[in-house]
Amino acid sequence: MMEIFETLESEVRGYIRSFPVVFDHAEGACLYDEAGRRYIDFFSGAGALNYGHNHPLMKARLIDYIERNGITHGLDLATRAKAEFLETFRDVILKPRGLDYRVQFPGPTGTNAVEAALKLARKVTGREKVISFTNAFHGMTLGALSVTGNAFKRGGAGVALTLSDTMPFYGYFGEDTDTIEYMDRFLSDNGSGVDLPAAVIVETIQAEGGINVADMDWLRRLTEVCKRYDMLLIVDDIQAGCGRAGSFFSFEEAGIVPDIVCLSKSLSGYGLPMAVTLIRPEYDQWDAGEHNGTFRGNNPAFVTATAALEFWKNDDFEAQIAARSETLREALEGLAEAYPKDFSGVRGRGLMLGLVCTREGLAKQLSQAAFKRGLIHETAGPDDEVAKFMPPLTIETADLDTGIEILQAAARDVLGAPQMRLDEAV
Ligand SMILES: *Cc1c(COP(=O)(O)O)cnc(C)c1O
Numbered sequence: 001m002m003e004i005f006e007t008l009e010s011e012v013r014g015y016i017r018s019f020p021v022v023f024d025h026a027e028g029a030c031l032y033d034e035a036g037r038r039y040i041d042f043f044s045g046a047g048a049l050n051y052g053h054n055h056p057l058m059k060a061r062l063i064d065y066i067e068r069n070g071i072t073h074g075l076d077l078a079t080r081a082k083a084e085f086l087e088t089f090r091d092v093i094l095k096p097r098g099l100d101y102r103v104q105f106p107g108p109t110g111t112n113a114v115e116a117a118l119k120l121a122r123k124v125t126g127r128e129k130v131i132s133f134t135n136a137f138h139g140m141t142l143g144a145l146s147v148t149g150n151a152f153k154r155g156g157a158g159v160a161l162t163l164s165d166t167m168p169f170y171g172y173f174g175e176d177t178d179t180i181e182y183m184d185r186f187l188s189d190n191g192s193g194v195d196l197p198a199a200v201i202v203e204t205i206q207a208e209g210g211i212n213v214a215d216m217d218w219l220r221r222l223t224e225v226c227k228r229y230d231m232l233l234i235v236d237d238i239q240a241g242c243g244r245a246g247s248f249f250s251f252e253e254a255g256i257v258p259d260i261v262c263l264s265k266s267l268s269g270y271g272l273p274m275a276v277t278l279i280r281p282e283y284d285q286w287d288a289g290e291h292n293g294t295f296r297g298n299n300p301a302f303v304t305a306t307a308a309l310e311f312w313k314n315d316d317f318e319a320q321i322a323a324r325s326e327t328l329r330e331a332l333e334g335l336a337e338a339y340p341k342d343f344s345g346v347r348g349r350g351l352m353l354g355l356v357c358t359r360e361g362l363a364k365q366l367s368q369a370a371f372k373r374g375l376i377h378e379t380a381g382p383d384d385e386v387a388k389f390m391p392p393l394t395i396e397t398a399d400l401d402t403g404i405e406i407l408q409a410a411a412r413d414v415l416g417a418p419q420m421r422l423d424e425a426v
Contacts, residue, residue, distance in 0.1 A: 001034060018364075018378070019371055026053035029395040029403075031376065040403040042377040042391045047207065047239040047352075050266035051308055052392035058270045058304040065303045074297030076105060085302040092309045093248055099257065101278035104286070107293030108273035108301065110238040110264035111139025114201070116277040116291050117260045118143045121199035121232040124283050129197035131183070131231070133169035135209030135382060138201060138236050147201050149209060150382060165194055169206060170214040180221045187229050199232040199260070200225075204250040207239040210381030211347040211354030211388060219254040232259040232283065238275075239352070242266035243393050246321050246350030248312055259283055267301075269308025274301035321393050324400060325350050328389060331404040335411055338418035347386070351393055354386040362414070363387040369410035375403050 001022045005013065021033040029052050031039045044050060051058070066072075071079045086103060094101060104120075106112040118130055132138070132147035139145065145154060146161035154161055167186070168179040186192040204219060206212040214222075226233040235258040240250035242263065251258060260283070264275035273295065311317045329346060332355050336343040342362060347354045357363045363379040366387050370377055380388040389407075391400060412418070 015378075018367065019376055028052040028054075029392045029399040038374060039371070040375045040391075040399055040406065042375060042389045042403050042407075044390045044392050045271055046265070046378070047242075047244055047390060048265040048271050050242050050244055050393045051269045051311065052394045053271070055270065055308075055394070057310065058307045061303050061307045062270065062300055065300060070303070071297075071299045073295070074299050075294065076292070076296050079297065079299055079302075081299040081302040081306070082297065085306045088306045088309045092312050097249070097252065099278075100281060101261065102281055102284040104277040104279055104284075104291075105296040106275055106277055106291060108264075108275050108295050108298045109139075110236075110262065110275060111141045111144045112293060113238065113262035113264050113275040113277045114138045114144040114147075114234075114236060115141055117201070117234045117236075117262055118147070118199070119291060120277070120279065120283065120286065121234060121260065124232065124285050125198040125230065127196060127198035127231075128163050129195050130164050131167050131197045131200045132164055133167055133202060133206070134172050135169055135206050135212060136166075136201070136203060136236075137206065137208035138203075139238075165197065167200075169202075169209075169212055170218045171212065180218060180225060184225055184228075187225070196229055197231050199234050201234040201236055203236050203240060204254070205240045205245055205349055205352055207352060207388075208380055210356075210386045211352060213347060213349055216254040219251060219256055223256045223258075226259075234258065234260040234262065236262045238262050238264045240349075242269075242308075243311070243317065243321060244350055244352050244390065246325065247318060250349075266308075268298075268305045270301070270304035272301035272304055273298055274305055317393070321350055324391070324393070324395060324397075325353070327397070327400060328353055328391070328404065331407070332389065335408065339411065339415050340419065342415055348389075351389075351391055353389045354380060355389070357385050357387065360385060365414045366407075366410055369413040370407055373406045373410055373413075375406040375410065377407075 005016060023031050024034045025032050029041050031041050104116055106116040130147055135149045138147050145157050146164045167183045170179060172179055186194040204214050223233055235251055237250050259280050261278040268274040332346045332353055336345055342358055344356045344358050360383050363384055363386055367377055367379055378388045380386045
């Protein structure tokens with residue numbers, strides 16, 4: 001059945017090449033191919049499936065909604081499903097965190113949420129440039145691509161990507177170089193050649209860029225620099241948000257309040273397309289319909305998104321994510337200790353963790369060996385040098401343990417016997 005993809009689907013297809021089987025159904029942290037073979041999912045739709053596949057609560061609400069002929073397509077009309085999402089989002093997410101944001105519904109993808117943020121920042125400040133960081137990933141449309149670091153992805157644009165300046169992310173020059181001071185100098189110096197920008201766009205953890213974690217103090221100082229030069233701070237929480245980094249927003253631990261926040265991937269909770277751009281009220285300076293999109297009102301996604309917020313009504317879920325994170329981190333650190341020549345360490349927060357490989361191609365080999373044994377995980381970083389692990393936040397401990405065992409076996413397949421026994425290391 002793979003043949004139809006090879007003969008008819010565009011060469012642009014990507015993940016299918018890493019995981020070349022035909023998937024048929026999925027439940028929780030498990031995917032099944034057409035032959036009924038099970039794969040443990042440490043990929044989670046690149047972060048779009050934080051609550052696993054086909055979560056029963058969301059599925060029940062969705063089926064119910066469809067059965068009663070609830071609105072499916074609603075543009076930006078008022079619907080009951082949308083009202084319920086907004087009320088729940090305000091009461092469960094915004095209010096308890098003391099956050100005051102207006103909610104914009106752009107087209108239902110991450111890159112749309114980013115485009116809206118960039119446009120609005122330019123409109124509000126009257127400035128054109130936007131600062132982004134080395135190894136950033138913000139999406140594939142031209143605006144979002146212009147603030148994305150990856151040379152291969154940028155090359156796909158076919159036109160000049162303009163009106164952005166790149167600054168070094170936290171740790172880009174190693175731990176001893178303060179990259180906030182570096183950026184501050186460019187902004188304060190009249191000879192630097194860097195125009196004052198409308199905004200700075202940042203991921204608190206660069207997911208595609210190699211699981212690079214920004215230090216909390218770095219984020220706080222970035223916020224101060226933004227204030228000092230009247231630039232808006234845009235946090236792209238599309239992948240690190242919705243619990244992936246351990247709390248609903250990835251920036252909570254830093255105690256900062258961004259001017260604009262982009263959410264998408266796991267916002268609907270069910271893998272349905274949905275995105276929001278959160279805007280501090282004073283910056284909500286859009287004219288009616290100035291940014292729009294046909295599929296802004298994907299109401300089935302609002303229904304499952306509202307159901308997903310059940311997880312955030314108390315602190316239990318955060319505690320569970322922390323426990324799962326600890327288990328996975330220990331296992332990855334065990335591997336790094338067992339193969340010190342091959343792995344240089346573990347990066348990440350929450351359930352977005354990476355095992356850093358010391359040579360090119362190893363992360364890919366590991367991923368392929370794991371796939372053969374029934375585990376799906378991706379790679380990240382500019383040279384795919386990081387093996388990336390993102391199980392569903394809801395993963396059962398038994399599935400997590402099985403996934404870890406498969407990974408350890410895959411490491412043995414690729415690297416041979418550990419220099420240190422795995423059970424000693426873990
Ligand atoms: C996936 C992602 C995007 C783009 O989202 P799409 O839905 O693919 O357009 C933007 N920013 C980050 C951090 C992402 O992970």
